Amino acid sequence: MKVTVINTGGTFNKRYNPITGQLDVASDNISINKIIASCPNVEFEIKNIVSKDSLDMTEEDREEICEAIKITKNDKVIIIHGTDTIHLTSQLIKEKKLEKQIVFTAAMIPMSIDEMEATMNFSLALGFLSANNKNGTYIAMHGVVADYSKLIKNKELGQFLIQE
Numbered sequence: 411m412k413v414t415v416i417n418t419g420g421t422f423n424k425r426y427n428p429i430t431g432q433l434d435v436a437s438d439n440i441s442i443n444k445i446i447a448s449c450p451n452v453e454f455e456i457k458n459i460v461s462k463d464s465l466d467m468t469e470e471d472r473e474e475i476c477e478a479i480k481i482t483k484n485d486k487v488i489i490i491h492g493t494d495t496i497h498l499t500s501q502l503i504k505e506k507k508l509e510k511q512i513v514f515t516a517a518m519i520p521m522s523i524d525e526m527e528a529t530m531n532f533s534l535a536l537g538f539l540s541a542n543n544k545n546g547t548y549i550a551m552h553g554v555v556a557d558y559s560k561l562i563k564n565k566e567l568g569q570f571l572i573q574e
């Protein structure tokens with residue numbers, strides 16, 4: 411299986427900066443590389459773009475993400491994205507009628523602080539893509555994969571929950 415990972419930043423990639431005392435969004439692939447080292451059956455293409463907390467993303471950033479999806483030759487695409495505005499980027503993907511198997515994933519806790527949640531969410535996206543062949547825009551978070559319109563971040567709980 412061939413998968414393109416478009417790594418756009420978000421909390422998934424945040425890392426403690428000992429100089430400023432802040433959590434910065436890393437613009438490298440250290441977190442994702444750690445996970446994919448356990449996936450010898452998958453041929454990955456990794457693109458690192460934008461590298462922002464998704465609350466800071468501009469319309470141009472979202473256009474750049476759409477363009478990256480459009481130009482990749484792979485049909486299976488995982489987008490690592492901040493949790494707060496997945497709905498905005500997925501809406502643009504819909505408007506642009508991008509026809510691929512696109513799965514957003516993310517984390518509430520940086521991989522650099524605790525690997526469990528980020529690894530779970532990414533693995534869920536990968537498992538889904540290995541079994542699915544239907545085009546669509548999906549979100550893989552907190553134990554389920556669903557159409558992007560049905561899995562919504564509950565900001566009080568800090569969890570993605572299915573909307574029936």
Ligand SMILES: NC(=O)C[C@H](N)C(=O)O
Pocket residue numbers: 419420421422462463464465491492493494495516517518519
């Ligand atoms: N958990 C997260 O990713 C939240 C962060 N504010 C973001 O949207 O990038």
